[in-house]
Amino acid sequence: MSRVLLINPSYKETYKNSMARLCVPFYPVLSLATIIPKVKEKGHQVEVLDLCYEDFNRELITNRLRSFQPDVVGLTGTTPLFPQVRTISKMAKAHNPKIITVGGGAHCSALPEQSLDEAELDFVCFGEADFTLAEIVDGTNPATISGIVYRNGTGKIVKNPAIPWLKNLDDLPYPSWDEFKLKQYEKYWSHLIARRKPAVFFETTRGCVFSCNFCGSKNTVGRTFRKKSVDRVIDEIKYSVRHGFREFYIVDDIFTTDVPRVKEICERIIQEGIDITWCCSNGIRVDAGDQEMFNLMRLAGCYKVAFGFESGDDRVLKEAGKAGKATIEAARKTVAMARKADIHVFGFFMVGLLQDTEETMAKTITLGRGLPTDILKVSICIPFPGTPMYQQLKQDGLLHDFDWDKYNVYNPQQMYKHPTLSWEAVEKYYKLAYRRMILTNPAFYYRRFRHGIRTGEFFYDIYYYLRFLLARGKL
DSSP: OOEEEEEEOOSHHHHTTSTTGGGOOOOOOHHHHHHHHHHHHTTOEEEEEEOTTSOOOHHHHHHHHHHHOOSEEEEEOOGGGHHHHHHHHHHHHHHOTTOEEEEESHHHHHSHHHHHHHHTOSEEEOSSOTTHHHHHHTTOOGGGOTTEEEEOTTSOEEEOOOOOOOSOGGGSOOOOOTTSOHHHHHTTOOTTTOSSSSEEEEOSEEOOSOOOTTOOTHHHHOSSOEEOOHHHHHHHHHHHHHTTOOEEEEOOSOGGGSHHHHHHHHHHHHHTTOOOEEEEEEEEOTTSOOHHHHHHHHHTTEEEEEEEEEOSOHHHHIIIIIOTTSOHHHHHHHHHHHHHTTOEEEEEEEEOOTTOOHHHHHHHHHHHHHSOOSEEEEEEOOOOTTSHHHHHHHHTTOBOOOOGGGOOTTSOOOOBOOSSOOHHHHHHHHHHHHIIIIITOHHHHHHHHHHHHHHTOHHHHHHHHHHHIIIIIOO
């Protein structure tokens, strides 16, 4: 039997001093919870060190290495978190050179060989690696494990064939939450992003058929749209409720891809009287859904839907890969349907898309100011590894910095040259977006006031607004 320590890096490092830091979901990480069951099924012992709500504390990590004495350390992380993955991997080896270090997650999937080398890992898992760690921990011959990168006997880096995308998501084990200290997360619960605690990330589908050039999800879940059966979804909701979760964050790329299925899930929740609240946190497309769907979602406990509006210009949206139906007009109509169903609207906007000009960024700000959103985030478009945007900029010689700490959409630093815009112009419109969409937008204040009175959260809104100002809201 092996002892396996799974570590999730600190999100606080990524979001500190950013204007979006008040909307960070400090909840147990689903990707780790999903890989644990197969490892335990093989007879191995698993512990989790989730640093998401902690400062990056080296002493805390060292103490856990000493107390647990793991044989295997598994690490996950996005691109801005990868420097922590690199540091922790080296710390583990310094503690005990015999520890096997394994990296996974979005960044490792995008740059597997480079990640292995840069972080001095023993293995990197790429793609859909739900069962891969169990094979590594069980001592399976690396040459026979699909979806990994490793060093062979001569020290040469070897990349094995990718794992085929899982066809039947019902074959996935139910997430294991026993290794997470759920009460810890409640200390960092924000009323801006959740109503009931504890909350949990929840997955019903994988894959996205669209080709947004700034999106890197294809590296980990592919383009083929796959879904759990309605029976599995309902049973997994009940399983999560038994573990104490009261709010669900749907993390599907596009939960509403199959509208009839969404309606059926909602009808089952209503019929079976399952007492939950939930929201679509990842952002659904503005061209998917109808009034009946939103009405059923609300009756089933959904109170908030995030929309990926991104840009206020139809040309930019189409050329960025969102296809021709995700238009500004569709955005207005879909938001109206959500609001009619009494569902709060969370808007995601971007400036600095490859197709942007100063004129189109101004249109984005106009759209964001005019749409009746209840809460919103604005980010600078960043070329994450594995995205078409990254490949294009690198190919054109416009990507010049590979310091992953800078790849932060809410607090970015210049790491590339935009084809048509200066970095100063992108930053100018980023700051202007928050000023125009929130700080000097009477309609936004009215919606927040109305929301606060209706929900009894008026004083929370005042509290978070003051914190927003302290987080560089004064632009």
